[in-house]
Amino acid sequence: MTDVFGLSHKESGSGDGANPVQPVRHEQVVFCSDERSGLYAIIAIYSTALGPGLGGTRFYPYESEQAALADVLNLSRAMAYKNALAGLDHGGGKAVIIGDPAADKSEALLRAYGRFVQSLGGRYYTACDVGTYSEDMDVVARECSYVTGRTPAHGGAGDSSILTAFGVFQGMRAAADHAYGTSSLSGRRVGVEGVGKVGRRLVDHLIEDDAEVVVCDVDERAVEWVRQRHPAVEVVPDAATLAASDIDVYAPCALGGALDDETVPRLKAKIVCGGANNQLAHPGVEKQLAERGVLYAPDYVVNSGGVIQVADEIEGFDMERARARAAMIFDTTLKIFRSAEEEGVPPAVAADRLAERRMSEIGRLRGIWLRR
Numbered sequence: 001m002t003d004v005f006g007l008s009h010k011e012s013g014s015g016d017g018a019n020p021v022q023p024v025r026h027e028q029v030v031f032c033s034d035e036r037s038g039l040y041a042i043i044a045i046y047s048t049a050l051g052p053g054l055g056g057t058r059f060y061p062y063e064s065e066q067a068a069l070a071d072v073l074n075l076s077r078a079m080a081y082k083n084a085l086a087g088l089d090h091g092g093g094k095a096v097i098i099g100d101p102a103a104d105k106s107e108a109l110l111r112a113y114g115r116f117v118q119s120l121g122g123r124y125y126t127a128c129d130v131g132t133y134s135e136d137m138d139v140v141a142r143e144c145s146y147v148t149g150r151t152p153a154h155g156g157a158g159d160s161s162i163l164t165a166f167g168v169f170q171g172m173r174a175a176a177d178h179a180y181g182t183s184s185l186s187g188r189r190v191g192v193e194g195v196g197k198v199g200r201r202l203v204d205h206l207i208e209d210d211a212e213v214v215v216c217d218v219d220e221r222a223v224e225w226v227r228q229r230h231p232a233v234e235v236v237p238d239a240a241t242l243a244a245s246d247i248d249v250y251a252p253c254a255l256g257g258a259l260d261d262e263t264v265p266r267l268k269a270k271i272v273c274g275g276a277n278n279q280l281a282h283p284g285v286e287k288q289l290a291e292r293g294v295l296y297a298p299d300y301v302v303n304s305g306g307v308i309q310v311a312d313e314i315e316g317f318d319m320e321r322a323r324a325r326a327a328m329i330f331d332t333t334l335k336i337f338r339s340a341e342e343e344g345v346p347p348a349v350a351a352d353r354l355a356e357r358r359m360s361e362i363g364r365l366r367g368i369w370l371r372r
Contacts, residue, residue: 044076046092049363053093055079056129114143160306165201167305174333194254273297286348
C-alpha cells in the first residue's frame, strides 16, 4: 500500500485467506524546521504499544527530503521490532536531521531540535545515531527531558557501541550453537565488514574467543587501528571480496543493504550475523539466504545491545544490569532459530512474528482502565 508520501507501508503479519493482512501505518510523523539555526528534522513514531518510542537521531546529508523521510520511516519501524524483542517497554521511534554534521551542527541547532522533541510530551525518547554523539545529547538535554545516551559526566552510559558489539557477539554465539552445536567461535573464520565503533569492538570479542578474523573498511584509519591492536587480523580490499571469501561467518557492521541480489549468491559463509541496521536490501532476500542454507541472525535482534544500554539510563544507568540484559540476546536469538524451524519460515519472519506478538499482547493491556 502506498500513502500520500509515495512510500510503501509494510504489510505486517503472516496473513491467510481467513485473516487478510492489514497495512501498518506510523502513529505520528513530525517535520521540524527552525530557519535561523538551520534545523530541518523529521521525527517518526511507529508505535507506542509498548511505551514511548525510543530511537536515535541520525544527522546525515540526505540527497532529498524524500530520501530522509524514507529512512526515518524504515528506521523507526525497525526500532519498534528491536525494542519489542529486547524486552523493553518502549515503542519504535527515530529522528533524522538533514544536513552535514561536520558543517551544520551547532549548539543552537541541537537545542532547537531538543525543543521539538520536548513538544511531543514524552512520546519519543531520543539518543545517538550516525552523526550524533553523547556530547550532542547533553546539548539537546538542555532543552529536553526525553534524552538518553548522554555522557557519564551527566549520568549517562556513554558509548552505546560497547553493548551493541557485545550483543552481536552473543547473537553470533547463538548462531554457531545452532549451526555447529557449539557456541564457541574458536577456529571459525569470521569476516567483519566495517570496523568502526561496533565492528572494532566485535573484533575484540572474536579474538578473545580465538576466532580467525578477516576485515575490510572504506576508512584506512579504521583498518589500521584494528591491525595495530590485533596484528593477526587479515585485511581484504573491499566488501565484495570479503563476502566471497572462504569464511564461516559474515558480519556486516557498516551501512545497511549489505545483503542484496549480487552479494547473497557469492556468500560462502554458513552464518550471517552483524551489527549493521537493515542488512536485507529488499524483501525476499531472507528467503534467498534460507534457500542457500545460510543461517541469518536478524540484525535488529542481535544489534539491540545499544538500545538496551541507553534505555537503562532512563531508570538510572547500571552497566552490570544492562550487560545482563544484553547477554539475553543469546537466548532470544536461539528462540528465533527454533521458532523458524518449527514454523518452516526464515528466521527474519520468525523474529517479526515474535515481535508483533509481544506488541499485540502487551499493547492490549492498555485497554485495562487504571485511575490516574
